[in-house]
Structure formats: C-alpha cells, structure tokens
Amino acid sequence: MTSSLNRPARLNRALLALAGLTLLAAGGYALAAYGDKLPWVDSGDRLTPGTAAPPSWVLALIAIAAVVIGLGCLRWVAAQLRRVPKAVPWELSGPEAAGRTTLSSAVAARAVAADIEGYPEVGSVSAVLSGPGRAPELHVIVTASAGADLTDLRRRILGEAVPRLRSALAVGVIPVTMEFRLADNGIALQ
Incomplete structure (x- = not known):
C-alpha cells in the first residue's frame, strides 16, 4: 500500500x-x-x-x-x-444504469480529510485516494497535537471516518495507510 x-x-x-x-x-x-x-x-x-x-x-x-x-x-x-498518485475520475454507476455518475478521487479525499480535521486533537490532514473506483486505497497523513492519544485517534479514524467513506463510495473494504505527525516536535509515526 x-x-x-x-x-x-x-x-x-x-x-x-x-x-x-x-x-x-x-x-x-x-x-x-x-x-x-x-x-x-x-x-x-x-x-x-x-x-x-x-x-x-x-x-x-x-x-x-x-x-x-x-x-x-x-x-x-x-x-x-510526484510522490502522490494523481486524482482520477471514478464512474460510480453500474453498466446497467440509465445515467452516468463520476466522482474525482480528489473530491472524495478532500471530504474524508475535512471529516478527520474536525476531530479536536487533529491540526491538519492530507488524504489521497488511489486505485480504481471499486477498489480504492486511502492514504492519510494526520498532524496531531503533541498530547493526542494516537491509538485512540487511529481507532476513531478507522471506526468513524473510513466507514463513512466506504458508505459514500459504496465499497466493502478500503485499505488504509496512516502516518501520524506530532505538531510540536515533528516526530512521524506510521
């Protein structure tokens, strides 16, 4: 991943x-x-x-x-x-659908990043969705406050933000890669 x-x-x-x-x-x-x-x-x-x-x-x-x-x-x-995969348009409607629905992976990534940024211990979030629309992968870099409980924050992201994204994209599983950075001392944990 x-x-x-x-x-x-x-x-x-x-x-x-x-x-x-x-x-x-x-x-x-x-x-x-x-x-x-x-x-x-x-x-x-x-x-x-x-x-x-x-x-x-x-x-x-x-x-x-x-x-x-x-x-x-x-x-x-x-x-x-060019370290981060480019945003790609996803076709969300099936082949039997009457219309066509497309979504940019960058739009979905911004939405999940905004969702995670709403947590009180989070300073900033960078999110990227890569892969095809039916099998996306989420890559998240979270900058948290120095006193944040990273285990709890990880659990909350996987328990709240990722299920909302799965529901919005109508996919069963989204593999997630998370990197945590502490705001005050610059330590990065993966």
Whole structure:
C-alpha cells in the first residue's frame, strides 16, 4: 500500500545501492593499486601518463557524459516531486444504469480529510485516494497535537471516518495507510 504513495522509493534505493557499490569498487581498486596488490598497476606510476592535454574526443565524451548524468539527475528530482498518485475520475454507476455518475478521487479525499480535521486533537490532514473506483486505497497523513492519544485517534479514524467513506463510495473494504505527525516536535509515526 505504501509503495503506491511513494512510487520512486524502489528506484531510489536501487540507484543509491548501485552508486554505493560503484564507489566501493572504485575505492577498493584504488586501495589495491596503492598497496601493490594488482600486478598490472605499479604504485609508483603517475596517475596520468603525461602532462599533455587529452585528445578533443575525450573532452567531448566527458561533456556528453556530464550532460547525460545531469539530465538523469533532473529526471530523478522530478520523480521525487510526484510522490502522490494523481486524482482520477471514478464512474460510480453500474453498466446497467440509465445515467452516468463520476466522482474525482480528489473530491472524495478532500471530504474524508475535512471529516478527520474536525476531530479536536487533529491540526491538519492530507488524504489521497488511489486505485480504481471499486477498489480504492486511502492514504492519510494526520498532524496531531503533541498530547493526542494516537491509538485512540487511529481507532476513531478507522471506526468513524473510513466507514463513512466506504458508505459514500459504496465499497466493502478500503485499505488504509496512516502516518501520524506530532505538531510540536515533528516526530512521524506510521
């Protein structure tokens, strides 16, 4: 459930692991070369064979690699900005219905967020409904006051707000992911 809320997490972990392994391999290679453990490398040799400028094709290759890496980094940053699934229109009427009823998942999410914000110990709520209309998933981030009983607040959300949402959407089950944040000290609990 949380993977749909944080889509780029798996890619981030994979890229960070790849970068870490590459840096570890390069560092190990440099240490092995420095310690004369590699027979094809002499630790007394200079790093570059001479003081002459490299050929122009090497500089062009470095510039192209820098541009590709820079664009990849920009793409990575852009993926971080789209952490939450987009709102989608749901068709609530069945195929045998005479008319057509649609509802944006963002409207339903705002309604459940407003419902939870009405609780006295809650400061703010961010809610997202993802998935298809007949099998939605609710993702809620609740900022509560520092003295709030989070267990009671969780129980109240699952016992009051979520059943009202299920009733409004006419679905039997809505999987819920909740994250609690305390307003005063910034601690986040999931």
